[in-house]
Amino acid sequence: MYHAKRNGKNNFQFYCDSMHSKIQGNVEMESLLRKAITNKEFILLYQPQINANSKTIRGVEALIRWNNKELGMISPAEFIPLAEESGLIVPIGEWVLKEACQQIKAWHQQGLPKFPVSVNLSIRQFYQHDLVPTIQQILEEADVDPKYxxxxxxxxxxxxxxxxxxxxxxxxxxxxxxxxxDFGTGYSSLSYLKKFPIDHLKIDQSFVKDISVDVDDRDIISTIIMLAHNLDIVTIAEGVETEEHITFLKKHGCDVLQGYHFSKPLPPKDFEKWYSNWNFK
Structure with a gap:
């Protein structure tokens, strides 16, 4: 059942012997994952988001990594699905929110310009009955204005x-x-863009990476940008890696750019160094 779920749900899978080793591996990984918060093995990296017109920093996205002494640095793609499946994503997600808010406060105290920090919510977090009071408490304890x-x-x-x-x-x-x-890659419904209080729409990097050669991707991106702007929603393009990407996105009015062209995700101290060297001209 879980093997089928990991393969996109709504499908069937036949049992094979290799599944046993996979399950055993998951059990061991889950055990390590349970200890990771207590052992302070998680870290947050920050990737800058750049205003397409002014070239000033618009914000950063907080991205989690797991640094385990036995397994080394583990990417989210490897442990987040297991965290979701086991329910551990809820305490992990709460740690991310606390860590991000504390970092916001630290940067404000250091005198860095005030910009928002983005944090991903998992579906399990989103539907927790205490999500809103938990976030309110975290913001109050960190003494951070919610708009950041x-x-x-x-x-x-x-x-x-x-x-x-x-x-x-x-x-x-x-x-x-x-x-x-990741707009456009899931269960897209135009109705919720009007119904929900959405401030920003993030264009998935899968559309951005091939815009120099793929006409369909170019059409999809330009349509998303036009749709968002008609609804007064700011657009953010992920996966920006080349000058061609920047030229196309700016031409079609994308508001904010994020990707390796500007910076990879960085630890806080490295981000501060990057910021001090960033050319705003």
Whole structure:
């Protein structure tokens, strides 16, 4: 069952002997994952988001990594699905929110310009009954203005439109920003763009990477940008790596750019160094 779920759900899978070793590996990984928070093995990296016109920093996205002494640095693609499946994503997600808010406060105290920090919410977090009071408490404890926290959700979280709308409106009352991540790759519905209190729309990097050679990707991106702007929603393009990407996205009015062309995700101290050397001209 879990093997089928990991392969996209709505499918069937036949048992094979290799599944046993996979399950055993998951059990061992889950055991390590449970200890990771206590052992302070998680770190947050920060990737800058650049205003396409002014070239000033618009914000950063916080991205989690797991540095285990036995396994080394583990990417989210390897442990997040297991964390979701086991329910560990809830305490991990809460740690991310706390760490990000503490970092926001630290940067403000250091005198860095004030910009929002984006944090991804998992579907399990999103539908926790205490999500809103938990975020409010984290913001209050860190003494951070809610407008400097941006919460990213995926399209799949919006499938239950009524529940999602209620949660998002409660979050907006706190004063945080809301972004739809990986737009166009999930259960896209144009109706929720009008119904939900969305501030930013993130164009998935799968559309961006081939815009220099793929006409369809160019058409999709230009349509997303036009649609978002007609609804007064700011667009953020992920996976920006080349001058061609920048030229096309600026030409079609994309507001914010994020990707390796500007910087890879960085630890806080490295980000501060990057920021001090960033050419704003």
């Amino acid at each position: 926290l941006e919460l990213e959700i995926t399209e799949s979280m919006a499938m239950d439109a009524d529940s999602a709308s209620t949660i998002l409106n409660e979050l907006k009352k706190l004063g945080v920003c809301i972004a739809i991540d």
